[in-house]
Amino acid sequence: MCIFRLLLIGWSAAMLAGCAGSVERWIVDTRVHQGDVALEHGNASDAALAYRLALRVDPSSPAARSGYVRAAAELARMQYAKGAFDDALATVDRGLVADSQSAALAALKATIEQAKLKREIVLTNYPTYRATGLEIAHAYAQLNATNALLLRSLKRFGYTFDSQDLTAAIKRSYELQLEIVRNTNRLIVYRQLVTSGAPVAPEQSSSFGAASLLPLP
Numbered sequence: 001m002c003i004f005r006l007l008l009i010g011w012s013a014a015m016l017a018g019c020a021g022s023v024e025r026w027i028v029d030t031r032v033h034q035g036d037v038a039l040e041h042g043n044a045s046d047a048a049l050a051y052r053l054a055l056r057v058d059p060s061s062p063a064a065r066s067g068y069v070r071a072a073a074e075l076a077r078m079q080y081a082k083g084a085f086d087d088a089l090a091t092v093d094r095g096l097v098a099d100s101q102s103a104a105l106a107a108l109k110a111t112i113e114q115a116k117l118k119r120e121i122v123l124t125n126y127p128t129y130r131a132t133g134l135e136i137a138h139a140y141a142q143l144n145a146t147n148a149l150l151l152r153s154l155k156r157f158g159y160t161f162d163s164q165d166l167t168a169a170i171k172r173s174y175e176l177q178l179e180i181v182r183n184t185n186r187l188i189v190y191r192q193l194v195t196s197g198a199p200v201a202p203e204q205s206s207s208f209g210a211a212s213l214l215p216l217p
Contacts, residue, residue, distance in 0.1 A: 028054045028061050035067045044075035069099045076108055085116040122194060132190060139183050146176050
C-alpha cells in the first residue's frame with residue numbers, strides 16, 4: 001500500500017511538472033509570436049517588451065533571445081535617428097545583456113557613441129550651431145506653405161480658367177526656387193562650418209554668428 005502511494009505521488013508530481021512545462025512553453029511561444037508580429041509591423045518597442053517577457057519565463061529560449069536582440073537593435077536605431085543617444089545606448093546595452101556576442105549591437109553601439117561624442121564636441125566648441133540647424137530646418141518647413149499656395153492657385157484655375165491664377169502659381173514657383181537655392185547655400189556653409197570650424201568667406205557666415213577656428217577632431 002505504501003509503495004502504491006509513493007508511486008501515485010511520483011506520478012502526480014511528474015504530471016504537474018509536465019503541465020507546468022507545457023504552460024511555460026505556451027507562454028514563451030505566445031510572447032515570441034507577439035514579438036514577431038509587432039516587429040513585422042514596425043513596432044520595435046512592443047516587440048522588445050514581448051520578447052523580454054518571454055525571456056523572463058525562459059531565459060534560455062533562443063527564439064526569444066534572438067528576437068529581443070533584433071527588436072533592441074531596431075528600437076535603438078529609431079532612438080538614434082531622433083537624436084536620443086542616451087536612450088539608444090541604454091537599449092543597446094539591454095540587448096547586449098541578452099546576447100553579449102551580438103556583432104550588430106556592438107557595431108551600432110560604436111556608431112551611436114561616435115555620433116554622441118561628435119555632437120558634444122560640436123555643441124561645446126560652437127554653441128550657436130544647434131540654433132542655426134533649427135533655423136535651417138524651419139526655413140525648409142516654410143517651403144510647404146509656399147507650395148500650398150502654389151497648389152491652391154492651380155486648383156483654383158481648374159474651375160475659374162483665369163490666367164491670373166496661373167500667374168500666381170508661376171510667382172510661387174519662382175519663390176520656391178529662390179528659397180531652395182538660398183537654403184541650399186546655407187546648408188553648404190553650415191556643413192563647412194561644422195566640418196572645419198571656419199567659413200569659406202566672411203560674407204557667407206554673417207548669418208551664423210562667430211565661430212571658433214579650432215578644428216574638430
